[in-house]
Amino acid sequence: MKCVLPVAGFGTRFLPFTKVIPKELIPIGAKPLIQFAVQESFDSGINNFVIILNKEKLSIKQFFKRNSNIENLISETNKNHLLDSLNSLIDKSNFKYVYQEQMHGLGHAILQAKDEVNNSSFAVILPDDLCFNNDDPVLSQLVRVQKDYPDCCVVALEEVSDSAISNYGVPSIENIEGHDNERLFRVLDLIEKPKIEDAPSKYAVIGRYILTQEIFNFIEEASPGLNNEIQLTDALSELAKKGKVIGYIFEGKRYDCGQPKGWKEAIIDL
Numbered sequence: 001m002k003c004v005l006p007v008a009g010f011g012t013r014f015l016p017f018t019k020v021i022p023k024e025l026i027p028i029g030a031k032p033l034i035q036f037a038v039q040e041s042f043d044s045g046i047n048n049f050v051i052i053l054n055k056e057k058l059s060i061k062q063f064f065k066r067n068s069n070i071e072n073l074i075s076e077t078n079k080n081h082l083l084d085s086l087n088s089l090i091d092k093s094n095f096k097y098v099y100q101e102q103m104h105g106l107g108h109a110i111l112q113a114k115d116e117v118n119n120s121s122f123a124v125i126l127p128d129d130l131c132f133n134n135d136d137p138v139l140s141q142l143v144r145v146q147k148d149y150p151d152c153c154v155v156a157l158e159e160v161s162d163s164a165i166s167n168y169g170v171p172s173i174e175n176i177e178g179h180d181n182e183r184l185f186r187v188l189d190l191i192e193k194p195k196i197e198d199a200p201s202k203y204a205v206i207g208r209y210i211l212t213q214e215i216f217n218f219i220e221e222a223s224p225g226l227n228n229e230i231q232l233t234d235a236l237s238e239l240a241k242k243g244k245v246i247g248y249i250f251e252g253k254r255y256d257c258g259q260p261k262g263w264k265e266a267i268i269d270l
Helices: 033-043 058-063 068-074 080-092 106-111 138-148 214-221 232-240 260-269
Strands: 003-006 048-053 094-099 122-125 129-132 153-159 169-175 184-192 203-211 245-249 253-256
Touching: 003 033, 003 106, 033 058, 033 080, 033 122, 033 129, 033 138, 048 058, 068 080, 106 214, 106 232, 122 138, 129 203, 138 153, 138 203, 138 245, 153 169, 153 232, 169 232, 169 245, 184 232, 203 232, 203 245, 214 232, 232 245, 253 260
Parallel strands: 003 048, 003 122, 048 094, 153 245
Antiparallel strands: 122 203, 129 253, 153 203, 169 184, 169 203, 184 245
């Protein structure tokens, strides 16, 4: 399995900082968001990465390369160990880069990875959603679920407040017959950023997915939706109507680091 990280967006909520530095390199402590995402995938048993970039964000590509000049300069100091965790990820992982020339939404970004995911199910992490569960990474939880439902996509769910529900894709769900796991649901439909009164549940889809190859058929057929973008939610909705999407209320803590408030909360808690 490979993990796709769509990071081609411009991070406008963090301007002017993101004019020159990608949002995914904003630090939590000393580590950038994207390193947390790659580490979560690695800890979930997935070390092959497809990173969707735009050509203004090549510093992400540089981040996941060894830098012999810096390593040599600090080799005689007591600080050389500070690169150990990153270098270990780099040495034990494979990185492939694909460019998204135009920003047409998350579905369009995922579509750019089609030729790289080898006709199998694949993971997706949105680094904006920083998830913590030291004992059991959130992506690992989804991987286990998908093993029981290999023909289905699996999406991570989180209960959110009424005031926040219109910021997310929101599923209509039902219990799975014969299954007593209170965290597991069949997704019947999905609505992207509904008004509070139109939300079909109190749960939101957050930035962790296991997707099957079938998702590409529906992304390719999708018409531009909200904000004239190709929404991943719309493709998942079509699969949900065929009974092929499972929702799982993950165990752990999530921070919405795509906005300054969530980023600050993550720093304080860390």
